[in-house]
Amino acid sequence: MKTLNSNGQLLGIVSVFALFIISNGQTSNTSNQMIRAVNLGGWLVVEGWMKPSLFDSIPNKDFLDGTxxxxxxxxxxxxxxxxxxxxxxxxxxxxxxxxxxxxxxxxxxxxxxxxxxxxxxxxxxxxxxxxxxxxxxxxxxxxxxxxxxxxxxxxxxxxxxxxxxxxxxxxxxxxxxxxxxxxxxxxxxxxxxxxxxxxILQGEYQVTNGYGPLKAPQVMKDHWSTFIVENDFNFTATSGLNAVRIPVGWWTAYDATPPKPYVGGSLQYLDKAFLWAKKYNIKVILDLHAVPGSQNGYEHSGTRDGSIEWGQTNETLQETVRVIEFFTARYVNSSSLYAVELINEPLASGVPLSILTKYYEAGYNAVRKYAPSVFVVLSNRIGANDSKELFPVASGGTNVVIDVHYYNLFSDIFNNMTVEQNINFIQTNRSNELQTITTSNGPLTFVGEWVAEWLVRGATKEDYQRFSKAQQDVYGRASFGWAYWSLKNVNNAWSMDWMIKNGYIKL
Known part of the structure; x- marks a missing residue:
């Protein structure tokens, strides 16, 4: 596996774009502004369900990696x-x-x-x-x-x-x-x-390896340059949002020649995102969504075949820390960098708490090496029994945030819920869960992913509005804030852009 060899190499790569990204002064986050954000999912880390057309021209496209x-x-x-x-x-x-x-x-x-x-x-x-x-x-x-x-x-x-x-x-x-x-x-x-x-998996590995080294670079460039554009940051700012959470993959730190089959170029668009964020006064939560070896086996983790191999060797942990260090060093002088999320959705059944704790301590130190005050976000494990299991590691640092994701989906308990039952679940169950982890002397809390989608059939526009409002009311009590998943999606309810423009979500 290709690695970044030294801090000197890291800083050497940083210097190439230094004038391009640096603004005056180091980021200072001595006080927390309540975050109302949207995720830029499916952009720099591909998820096929969000944009199926990206896979249309792959020959034998149902025989991708991980099928x-x-x-x-x-x-x-x-x-x-x-x-x-x-x-x-x-x-x-x-x-x-x-x-x-x-x-x-x-x-x-x-x-x-x-x-x-x-x-x-x-x-x-x-x-x-x-x-x-x-x-x-x-x-x-x-x-x-x-x-x-x-x-x-x-x-x-x-x-x-x-x-x-x-x-x-x-x-x-x-x-x-x-x-x-x-x-x-x-x-x-x-x-x-x-x-x-x-x-069938449809992630970054599948699309780049599916098209192959001759076609994939152009396919990905076309995707990056059109899926999220400057005007999306303007729309975010004028819609009442103040931040974006940007999922990135570990391979972006190795631009312009990432390990195969990934292709170079995504780092240029991440640079653009920081410039656009500065222009429209939008804060950036940089989220390491995909790590070497995959932390959950899902396509959004960059997995090749659904296996969870991250953390099984020290090499994957050390490489992930180097990636965090690279991103922090690159963007620390951008006035928009507000938080760095060390990993997204590690799966409890595949990632032991002891391994995750070891990584979080090292990742926190890597961020603090360059950025004394940006927020460091720790994602809760999917399927963990104890929602406060990260409190011990979080208590050792400053400006630490716990990220939880709340969906009224992906569980049989939501299959037959009515509109009122879904809303009541938000106002009672989710409210209680969030209250449990939002303590006066503990880490800040962040609902890093939620969506106004459910399993209710035949719901009206007013139903969606009420469901969205209930979530905003409850998740607005998180001490760090919330982020909708996501800005763009072919599925309307999953697209905040569509939901706002069509009056389904009011901020």
Whole structure:
């Protein structure tokens, strides 16, 4: 993994754009102004659901990095499985499919892939060169597979192994790569599998690797230059908002030549954002949304295949601290830099509190090395049982903020709620949750993401207005402030730009 080697290199890169970004005097945040912000999500960290058209021209676009497949043998009628989740043979003996029966793609080109199993090993062939196993943790040594679909039925596939022959399920316990793959596509051919796609990821890794090194640079430049523009900062300022939260990826710190498949150029647009923020008197919360190895497995974390590998080695922690240091050093003299968020939404089931605490302490010190008074934001873990678990690490610093995200979505409890029940949930449950962590002697609190979207069908414009107002009233009690997700989105309720312009949200 490419790294920044030293503080000297960091500052050398900073100096290239120094005159471009520096304003008079260092940021001073001795007092907290109540933040009413909007997230610039989907801009410098891609999320396909926010702008699906960005992926439209990728060849074989449902076979991106991280696409999860389940394969059933047409002759045996059972699913392929990585026995023990990996480290052993591949069999065809499962009547139903779950984690061990799910295979994740690492895209090499539109038809060639490395294929990863549950315990992170890759498909390959054993010492005989024929039998299918999953024992190697090295994608470069495991072998390349090709997936060929039936022309008139894309759910039926053949898979060519690294030896040039096709996989076939000879028995429930014997899957080999020794078929010519020239038979009929019917149920009597053991080289034919029924494929089910159970997940497609559409993040930064997927879009850049999907288009490849020749096309991706122009595609991303077109996206950066049109998705968020200067007038969006003017609109933010004139709409009653005073800040933006800008999600960024770790690779932006390595501009202009970030590690593949990421492409250079995003740092120039982050520089522009700071210039626009200064021009329209908008504060910036710089949010490290994606870190090396992914902190939650979601596409917005820059993950390749949904795995959570951040924090499993000191290297990923140290590199993330260097990224924080780079961004802080670059923008500390911008009058708009108001806060640095060290990481976004680490997942409790994948990131132990001890690891996160270690990183937060190091990240806080990295910010303070350059910026004595900007706010340092610590994101709560998704799924953590204790909403105050970060208080011990937060208590050791100054101008520390705890970030919580509140959505009336993503949980079965919201499935059948009415309009009134949703509003009541905000006014009672969310209010109580926020009150619990907003203490007079504790860290400041920040509702860093919320949205006026829900699972209510047939809601009227007035319903949305009331729902939005209830959230503004409650989240306005957070001692640092709130930020809507997000400014732009093809889904109207998720777009604050659309919601304000069409009267659904009133500030």
């Amino acid at each position: 999860a497949l389940q394969l059933k043998s047409k002759t045996i009628g059972k699913y392929l499985v990585a026995e023990l989740g990996g480290g052993s043979i591949i069999a065809a003996n499962r009547t139903s499919a779950s984690n061990w029966e799910t295979f994740r793609l690492w895209r090499i080109n539109e038809t060639s892939f490395n294929i990863r199993v549950f315990n992170q090993q890759f498909l390959g062939l054993d010492s005989t060169g024929i039998k299918l196993v999953a024992v190697s943790n090295d994608s470069q040594k495991s072998g390349v597979f090709q997936i060929i679909r039936k022309s008139d039925d894309p759910t039926r596939v053949r898979i060519k192994g690294p030896n040039g022959y096709f996989l076939q399920a000879k028995t429930q316990d014997l899957v080999t790569a020794d078929s010519k793959g020239d038979g009929q596509w019917g149920g009597g051919d053991p080289s034919v599998f029924e494929m089910t796609i159970v997940r």
